[in-house]
Amino acid sequence: MFPNTTVRGVDLFPPPVKWMPPNCILEVDNIAEEWTWNEPQDLIHMRIMIGAFDDAEWTRVYQQCYDNIRPGGWIEQLEASPYVDCDDDSLPEDNILRTWGPALSACGKRAGRPLETIGMMQDAFRKAGFVDIHEKEYKWPLGPWARDQKYKEAGTVNYQHWMSGMEGWAMWLLCKFGAPEPWSQEEVIVYVAKLRAELQNPRYHIYERARRVWARKPFPEEIAAREQAEARAQADRRAQADMRAQAETETETETQTNERVYIKREEE
Template identity: 50%
Template sequence: MDAGHTLYLVLDSDRSNPLFRSPITEPKNILDLGTGPGTWAVDVADQFPTANVYGVDLAPPVNTWLPPNCNLQVDDALSEWTWRVKFDLIHMRLMLGAFTDTEWDDIYQKCFDNLEPGGYVEQLEPDVQVMSDDGSLKPSSLLAGWGDNFVGSSERAGRSLDTHKTMKAKIEAAGFVDVQEHLYKSPIGIWPKDKLLKDAGRINHVHWSSGLEGFAMFLLTRFGAPKPWTADEVRAYTSKVREELKAPNLHIWHYTRRVWGRKP
């Protein structure tokens, strides 16, 4: 997950603030939903030392050192929110598959209700479909079928992985205005000629290679087709995908979408 965090910093490294695009300059309170290891929350707390930054996740935080203005907590975003403050920014990232369709509606409504007027919600999500522009990704490869395999499993689980396609409309439906989006082509590997994209691809290769088993184990052992897979089958599958990722002539990428909108 830290590799994923670094990837997005690199993709936006030409911006003065690569951590988010919401146009807020002097935030007082910021919330990071699904904070994971808390890396984003810690970086934002360092950048805005006068702001109070909160990160929540179902799992206990792994960071043992935090800036004095950063607080990481164990909480369930689907439960009643009991914050005593309104936020200037609520941030989410890599939350695809976290909620059902109706639960997403509830989350965006909670975000709207707990923001200050003029506050922003911002979300960044990748696509699980791996693509190539030059035919180097063979249709028979495991990587070419990776996305369909996972989208199918997520649909059987009732928690779609197409969040990057649906979040803009849902954010607008919750009442946010001036909703904007930015679509990235995130390379996997060092094949791009552009230096920035080459750096991003190198980091994304680490992100994918180190995360394959973690991405796959839950979904495939519970909702894999034609029946749930065994853990050993998942390990064998991800090992073969990891070998495919090493091919030097593979020019592959996936979409990543960032969406941000303002509460009137």
Template identity: 40%
Template sequence: MADATAEEHLEVDENINDDKDSAIGSEGASDTTSLQSWITDYREENGRTYHAFRDGAYFQPNDEMAQEALDSDISHHLFLKTFDNRLFLAPLPQQVNKVLDIGTGTGIWAIDFADEHPEAEVIGTDLSPIQPQWMPPNCRFEIDDADHPHWTYDTSTIDFIHVRSLFGCITSWPAFYDECYRTLKPGGWIEQAEFSPGFYSEDDTVTDEHIMGDWIKHGKKCFEIMGKEIMVFEKMKGMIEEAGFVDVEERKYKWPIGTWPKDRRMKELGAWARAHIDSGLEGWTLRVLTGLLGWTREEVLAYCAGMRADMRNPKLHGIHEMRVVFARKPAAS
């Protein structure tokens, strides 16, 4: 399914006259700091809140709206639907002892993995303490900055490192992968899933004249100013290979934006992909466009409204690309 999703052109459902499709249904060494009170004294900008620990290191908000968009329902479900209800694709052994989920967000992936693998110790790290108070006994969360050049974890102690949606968060990806390599046990695995910050179409219905086609240029400009890479989904395979990993495998997927595909599975993925973008638009744009490009809050909200209109236009067949790379640290390291 992965190869077909990535390589075959998506056929358009010509029977869609508007944005509603009943066939889909309703689903659409770094500092590890304890949870001190100052960490939850979040910064507020443009009506959204942002993490306080290493303020400014991450561009997205951490409020309830962001948590729902990021992991708790929409994004996590979208990945599960894409992976046929699997939490990972790497060929892990039946038993893993220590798992690190970097950029855990709400912690839902770490909690699900801990539930499925009660023998494993699962650690989720993030800049924001937004994870739930309840969790499986084999799961815990730590406040940590994955962009720091020296992690607290000892060399060769982790069995599996999981990374998802960290584009725009890391200053030096080679340094990041070096730390992944160092902390993994010989024979341990890394898996990273990233999606494109932009959109395209196979039938030229999305152009630069549409906000959907224009979207990526502003992101590239912002993160160039920040000195952080947002096109990592295209480059992570090569950088992981350069870090010394072996058995490197890349899988490519397409997420249609909306329910325009004829194929039922892709139609459902499109509904979830659109919901993911819809709920995340302001969080992805407010801080960077106002703080770096000088936009007003009203201009950003109007731009997001235009993007929502494009996503609901059945004549625009936008596609969001997502890639997964998994690789193994050599057993003889």
């Protein structure tokens, strides 16, 4: 669609494809390590990185994104929640599907790899230095229960994604960080089988929340203007603090003077 654009895809494992467009490059690499690409990027897009990094690695990844995007370029990230949600009470409160999100989220915290990526993107973009931050929420159906044809098709695709992926998502987390003690592989297999059986129930109007956040790297003049504004604001805060300190000192001096006068009068 964009023949004059070079698209570079990066993953930890080789992609299962035999043909690619001539302007597409797929590489095996770890973005948590130091980046070796020399040319600045116009757009960096990340998706479904939930649980990929610990907090320090996330900070490094976002900083490297910022450093490798040209001024005026954009970053975009799309993530989903591990929780199964339902708006119309069609999913019973005691259904096993409701245990999936809490169980994996707790394991992620114990592993030092939080799964709440969906909630931290905006703040992480801001801390890295990006501006013009935007956000859009989605509800991804689980199964073909939606009436709208677009969402019905999306739900079918997402259902297959979950059915094929759940065992892999859960195995390492539950076998390493399950509570009150790590699970066995057999326990994980049985648990996932029960989840899959419930996912097939067409009466459950269930979905997972997703969020897309995108932001822009500021131009040098924007950064300079922001730094000047921050310097002025800091100077104003210091001046106000000095004025308060001076007022407190004058009040204390006046109080001490009044006390000395009062004591002198009593002595007389």
